[in-house]
Amino acid sequence: MSGSTLAERTGTEEVASGYRAGRTLPLRVELVRQLKRRRTLVMFGILAALPFVLVAAFAIGGEPDAGGDRITLMDTATASGANFAAVNLFVSAGFLLVVPVALFCGDTVASEANWSSLRYLLAAPVPRxxxxxxxxxxxxxxxxxAMVLLPVVALGVGAAAYGWGPLRIPTGGALDAGTAAQRLVVVVAFIFVSQLVTAGLAFWLSTRTDAPLGAVGGAVGLTIVGNVLDAVTALGDWRHFLPAHWQFAWADAVQPDPEWSGMIQGTAISVTYAVVLFALAFRGFARKDVVS
Structure with missing residues (x-):
């Protein structure tokens, strides 16, 4: 077969000359496509605006006061920029940070099907x-x-509003600014890993439906169900198998003597669920009859 031939035979498949499956749909191209979408800009805008909203709330309502003898992380929000960043993560980890994960992972494949462009991508041909x-x-x-953006903006806004200082711990003691920044990096990493379950749910649903809202809403809904089940104390030790049970284990990292056991268990649970869900997504999509 001559070099000028437009197609070459490899095994039993005939492909165009120069075609390489690994070069189809480059990450850079897909990233640019997703960054240009309005939902991406809106989501980033909401997360970037949250620290300003909290600063305004504290300015209007005054500094947070302890509601009793027990002092919480929220009560130290205005102690320093580091405290303010930690509080932003605390108030958003349970739900707000779930939304971008479900959105970015659940909207991705289903939106292509909804636009009727998925079959054209596969005909390009892009391997499934x-x-x-x-x-x-x-x-x-x-x-x-999205998870990095929130604490970075909060740290800058908090430092401007409340000063750059140590992270004061509600139970007593403090972490110097450098150590606090390192611990916040660990916190963000753990929150990201703990949200892999939501990412897995959203991605799997995205391969099963042509409705992006169904994939995103389903992942958020199931995550909420997990949070509700974790609140049922009658389940006892069964709650330890719920990813939601470990979502705030990162609080042990912002202590003078950090405790890692909860974060390790939470990471193991989240990664296990995520791997299973991602595998189901790939297996199901490989056999799916794509008509959209």
Whole structure:
């Protein structure tokens, strides 16, 4: 077969000359596509605005006061920029940070089906596994960027409003600014890992439906159900198998003597669930009859 031939035969498949499956749908192209979407800009805008909203709330309502003998992290919000950043993570980890993860991972494949462009991507041809890997990698990257954006903006806003100082711990003691920044990096990393379950749910649902809202809403709804089940104390030790049970284990990292056991258990649970869900997504999509 001559070099000028437009197609070459490899095994039993005939492909165009120069075609390389690994070069289809580059991550850079997919990332640019997703960054240009309005929902991405709106989500980042909401997260960036939260620290300003909290600063305004404290300015209007005054500094937070302890509601009793027990002092919480919220009561130290205005102690320093580091405290303010930690409080932003505390108030958003349970729900607000769930939304961008579900959005970026659940909207990705389903939106292509909803636009009737999914079949054209596969006809390009983009291998199904390659398409899913590109979509998943970009979805997780945007989710991580959203989680980094919030504390970074909060740290800057908090430092400007309350000064750059040590992170004061509610139970007593403090962490110097440098150590506090390092611990906050660990906190963000753990929150991201703990949200991999939501990412897995959203991504799996995204491969099962042509409705982006169904995939995103389903992932958020199931995450809320997990939080509700964790509140049922009658379940006893069964709650330890719920990812939601460990979502605030990162609080042990912002102590003078950090305790890592809760974060390790939470990471193991989250990664296990996520791997299973991602595997189900790839397995199901490989056999799916794509008509959209």
């Amino acid at each position: 596994a390659r398409l899913l890997w590109s979509k998943l990698a970009v979805g997780l990257a945007l989710s991580l960027a």
